[in-house]
Amino acid sequence: MKLSARIYLGYVLPIVVLSALVGFVEWKSHSVSTGIQKIDQEDMVYADLAQNMKLYVVQVQQWLTDISATRAAPGFDDGFDEAAKNADLFRDGIKRFQQYYSSRGEADKIKNINKLLKTFEDYYEMGQQMAHGYIQGGPELGNQKMGDFDSYAEAMTNAIDKFVDSATTNLGAHVDQVQANLDKIKVSVWIALGLGIFFCVAGALINTRRISHIINATIAEISESSTSLTTAANEVADNSQSLASGATQQAANLEETAASLEELSSMTKQNADNLRQASALVGDLHTSSETGKVAMQRMSEAINKIQVSSNETVEVVKTIDEIAFQTNLLALNAAVEAARAGDAGKGFAVVAEEVRSLAQRSAEAAKNTRTLIEESQANAANGVSVSEEALASFNEIGDNLQKVTHFMQEIAAAGQEQADGIGHINRAVTEMDGVTQASAASSEELAATSEQLKNWAHDLNRAVEELAVFVGQHKDKISKQLSKKTKKTQHKADAHHQDVGVNGSSKKSAESASELPEAPNGESNGTAAEELTPSQIIPLEDQDFMGF
Template sequence: MLDNLTIKQKLRLIPISAIFLMIISAVVFAIYPRFALVTFIGTIGLLLIFARTISWTILKSINELHKGFEIINSSSNTEHRLDINGNDEIVEVSKLFNTYMEKLDTIAIKDKEAIEDIANVAKMMAVGFVSVRIKSEAGSPGLQQAVEGFNTALGEMEKATIEISRVMSALGTSNYAVEFETGKYSGELGGMMTSLQGLSESVGDFMALLSINGLALNQGASTLSNASNDLSASSNTQASSLEETAAAIEELTSNIAANSQKATEMASLARETQTAANDGKALADTTVSAMHEISRATQSINDAVNIIENIAFQTNILSLNAAVEAATAGDAGKGFAVVAQEVRNLANRSADAAQQIKLLAELANTKSTDGLQVSENMMKGLDVINQKIMMTTQLVQDVANGSREQMAGINQINSAVAQLDQMTQQNASLANDVSHLSEDILGMSQSLSDTAAKTKYRKESENRVCRIDMMFETNKLKFDHVNFKNNNFGKLKESVSAWTVTNETQCDLGKWIQAHNNESYAKGPEWKDLLTHHAHVHQKVQEFINREKSGGRPEELERIAKEIETDTTKVFASLNKVRVAACMEDQQIIPTKNVHTHAPRHIAIVSKQSTFSTPKSSFKKDDTIWENF
């Protein structure tokens, strides 16, 4: 009977029962005063029993509700329901609870379907699908909000992958000038887009370098082909000329051999002539000595004639004296006068003879003097002849020696010409090979030019590819910063507190900036922009980590992440501008600088050497290691 009453009704029965029992007690007390105590105790007892019964029925319903809650709490099964017995408020609560559980059961079923759908979508995502969606509708609002957020993220991921696929397809079809937006995404996905930009710029630079060098190689190959053809023709002509030269030199050799023999004979004759000249000189010396003797003898004759003249003069004086004496003596002296006359006649004849001898002696002296002068002149002439003969002999000997040396030289020339003829034949064969090789190089260069012509790249790449090492270095430094950002973002899921990232002076780009800070191309505005944007990247990464670990709002984190991507892109652009400035500086220093690779050095062709050399890698660290960040 009490089970059909509500708790309020049961609780109302207690005071009603108490009043009823008090009235009965009062009636009993009025009728039977002596049983007043018993009646009072009985009334209190009945009241307590009645209250206990009502409380027990209330507690029974509460216990059943408590037991139902314990069963529900100890199990994840939402199919359990509370037993409903009676019509009190607890039963109403139980009914409401059962209704709520039925609602939860419906929500749980929907949530279970949504969770199963999420698991399936997650499996599809794990193998690379981002075009899938969670189609089940969750029962709980929170899970439904998560599903909608998950689907929204999948949609954005799909857009990003479509954009990445578009860019990759363009790169795969040699379009390295493809345009795409890099600041739209942040985080690792933004890093991927930034890396794609770096990839397109890097490959575009290579293709620009390939195009420039391909064109120059094509021109050089054409020149090489023409030169090799000319070389082949000239080598063949040279081979024919060498054969004729060899024949002429052989004939010249025989002539030189005959001349050498004649020169030897002339040297022998010259030596004999010199001997005869020496003999003539000896005879001339004897003649000169004889002429000197004749001159001395003539002088002696003159001296003797002078004595005779003196004697004739004295005799004549004596005859004059004798005539005077004879005249003085008279007749006695006539005979003496005759003798004196005869003596004077004899003296006169002696004087005349002496005069004639004197004249003859003077004439002989004159002739002997002339003969002596002629002999001396002849001696001088013979000396000159002897000297000339000696000189002639020496010259003839020198000619003979020279002829022998010339003969040896001609023999060497013969050997050299024979070897040269052989080498010329080999060179002619090599020239033909070079001609074929140049044709192959021309074909390869044409293929290289055609390949470069079929690619599309940004034309500004041609203005920054003059320094190969700098191109490799800056391209590596670009990707270093993408990895720097991604590595720090990757630590967010592991670290529970903020950390200090590498500052802008300690990373590879910072070290590169410090190493090249004194270069002339580091004085322009693009270098200042590089310093500013580079510092911003490091500062923004540090700010993102600090805000994320301090519970920053998602929209705030998204703003900082996009600023990081924007500054990273600006770092890329600043590095490109710095390379352009470096190339402009090179063009000002060397206006005619050629950046193309020409023929290999092992081809024996005289050609102008290019100022451009094959790129040398300046990397001393493993590109796959990013420990500096």
């Protein structure tokens, strides 16, 4: 059986057992759910209805007894109505039980429910007779009916108790059935769980032994291959690292210089751009100042016009003041003349007084108006002075902004020339860096490839150790075996290098590039395979790595 099939079987078998367990539990759970639903929808409802019917019987007796005791006195005459309501509720319960038993085909229980209804009707009739006896005939007739009613009440009590017991019996039976199903589910779960654990453990033990045997054989083969790969990787890494270090350092220095120049060029360009933007902003500010200067001139002209209008208004107010003065004199003369006329001039004297009063008010108003206009003239004169000062300030600001604009343009031109010069230097350094990078490309690629090969070899050794630990071999034992093989191969490689030298080894590798040995399994290559150096196993020439 294949390894994948064994692993698959080890997972599938427990899943099948657990699936069967889940199906059985689901089937039994459905049965339990049905039983609980039946208890909830039928047994509990009708058991509760039976208890309520018993309460209705007690209420009928209570109301009939109360109205018998009070003999239907005013305010206590609702006993018959309340008893009738409870009797109707009892009859409704009887109808529901008749329908329920009919749907289930239980003829015996239908007969019993009919007998219970007959007993209730007799009981209810005798209770009404007792109450009417007390009301119509007093205690003598009522006490006679009381004895008969007690016998009917006892019979009704026994009948309703049996009925309630019968209704609650079904509830207990269904609860016992549900509990029995739950017990069966528990037993089945434990049995299935035990079988599942047994099959899982048995399958795991069998598959583990077989898989461990296969992996141990694979570890032995991978261990030999990883030892040779590790030795070759170390040799390639040592030879290529020294070759690439000098060129890499030089290229790194040029890269740093180019980066610094690029950053300086970028900053210079940014400064030139900022200067151009600042120059444009200063130009806009100069334009705004010119616009403000024009506005100030217009405002100064408007204030001058206001001042001229105020002067003209003062002349008008002065004329009004003079008219008021003349009117006052005329009113005074009219009053003197009216006094000379005696009684005939009294009416004219009143008119003259009113005219004089108006003349005085006009004079007062003209005086106030003249005061306000004089203040306005003073404010207008002050406004003219302030606007002239603001206009002078705007002119000075405009001149200074024009000078700043000129200076900013000169600075921006100088910054642009500086940026152009740094750009030329940066391009020259970039070309130098390109030449250096091109000369160091093969050595860097060789160093990177050898380092990657070395890492792969270490990863392979670590994977072999972890795989050995996984299948049960001791990690220290595997590590010692790999280390011993690595030292042995490295010693032979060093002896070979001492004989032929580094250059001879490189030449040897170029000549034997097409003669790669097979996997070192110790059978096909023999002694010749053991004498090959890492450079012969993995030849490293520039053209072999040009694609990286």
